[in-house]
Amino acid sequence: MEEMIKVAVDAMGGDHAPAEVVKGAIDAVTLRRDIKVYLIGRQEIVKEELAKNSYQDSQIEIIHAPEVIETAEPPVLAIRKKKQSSIVVGMHMVKDKEADAFVSAGSSGAVLVGGQVIVGRIKGVERPPLAPLIPTQKGVSLLVDCGANVDARSSHLVQFAKMGSIYMENVLNIPNPRVAIVNIGAEEEKGNALVKETFPLLKNCPDINFVGSIEARDIPRGEADVIVCEAFVGNVILKLYEGVGATMLGMVKAGLMETLQSKIGALLVKPALKKTMKSFDASEYGGAPLLGLNGLVVKTHGSSKAKEVTNSIIQCVTFKEQEINEKIKRNIGGNHGI
């Protein structure tokens, strides 16, 4: 029998838990027979949800976790106090090698803190970044770091570039991925203190394909595969991306409903628009990995539906198969590596 990939999934996390999470898990094990999912959460609720569906019994197991960390809770305190929460239990399964990966749509803060404190960093990795994929005209780019470490130093950004390159090359299958640093102009002398300090380090880094600065306006055009920035800036980029997209779509939709003529036109253009919008939807690719941990932790959107959960679980398989962490260890750990 082939080796099973074991993925722990937070059944209580996100706006649509547990229904959509359970559905996503079932779809994942239906698609791939080499995945085993541990659904972590309140046993009775998860069981009830599972009972609504049919699936391969042996591929899904419930792990009881009576507590839930709410989004509004201070993360450090929550991780320390709620030992029986789905997030803490899932993280421990990864740490103890009972699971290869943990997927959660729950509190971002708790997932970030739990990843660092419970799962722990690969030796040599200074800060594990959160690295979501963002949609572009040409496909997707990895935005790294996006919320894990504000006020980062230049050495952190260099590690983000290396880990991001490994991820894009091996998980997304992009050969020699282009790495760029977010800047306010294309010239080398532009930027704030952090960017000016980091730029020459990236330029002289032999392991990556550094293409220089990227201005925010060129990110949606897909001008780089790995987009390196400090977490505050990354978080602003990620959220503004969603915000501008959602607002514009909302305005377009409202505009289309304004006159009888536009309503008829809307019916005709709907299929084409839907297709376009689907290609601009990063949830197709799964959630955001926290890179550089001793195991894989994937954060999906709080608003995740079944599809994103499924894709995130399947993403864990590629991560494991491509031995991403071994590659990070070799590349970053150097002789500190295990």
Place this chain on the structure above:
Amino acid sequence: MEEMIKVAVDAMGGDHAPAEVVKGAIDAVTLRRDIKVYLIGRQEIVKEELAKNSYQDSQIEIIHAPEVIETAEPPVLAIRKKKQSSIVVGMHMVKDKEADAFVSAGSSGAVLVGGQVIVGRIKGVERPPLAPLIPTQKGVSLLVDCGANVDARSSHLVQFAKMGSIYMENVLNIPNPRVAIVNIGAEEEKGNALVKETFPLLKNCPDINFVGSIEARDIPRGEADVIVCEAFVGNVILKLYEGVGATMLGMVKAGLMETLQSKIGALLVKPALKKTMKSFDASEYGGAPLLGLNGLVVKTHGSSKAKEVTNSIIQCVTFKEQEINEKIKRNIGGNHGI
């Protein structure tokens, strides 16, 4: 005779200079008889362009400036060396009170440096921010600072908030404008070092209506009127706004052309879409003022067409009529005021 508002305009700046700039100037003086425009640039070229149109002779005057600062030139050096450039000549006219304002679509860097070095700051203003209006679902918001001062300090951000409030209240006519600071979460304890330091200062500032943090995703929804941030972040927001908007529109347009059915639909929805997009277009409101200078300097987009030039010139009238600089002097200059 009523007093004329004197606006110096860089006839050589931007992608569509001089044709669109000249056209914009003519439209402005045609709309308002109390504006006098000085078109600064190479006399023969500007003259030739003017000759193509008819306008009120007495309202437009050419000021010869043989040199042009190119976008790629290092700004500090360019301002120092090219004394006969349209930007340097225009700035000096403001400094010497020969003009009330200077409008340019030329090199951002040169406009920012020239504003500080030639026109000079209002006493008490630590850093003059560039403050563009960005479109939102509800109208526009002022994004301040957006490129003038990277690595700003908290005291700068407090001044940005005050000057931005004065601008929005008096030029855009928004009573008691809501001020928010860009942050990566809504809670007070969130943020990087700069935001954590600035938050309580804004909270305790009596002159402004501080509503707390704003996440980037809520900016397009129009959840604040004055959006305060450090210039690197502001620049990223401004450019990503344009980038996501342009990319999405491009994809929607391409999608609409894909099938015969969608092409027919596109014809029907076009008027409604155009109207929607117009309401999401900040160029209706003119360019970005550099706040806190001894005179008004307005930077318009490099890609400005006549309409944005016209609106920017007319914006200068409101700025002057509402005595924005006198209000900034009273509010920020305190007893340093002239």
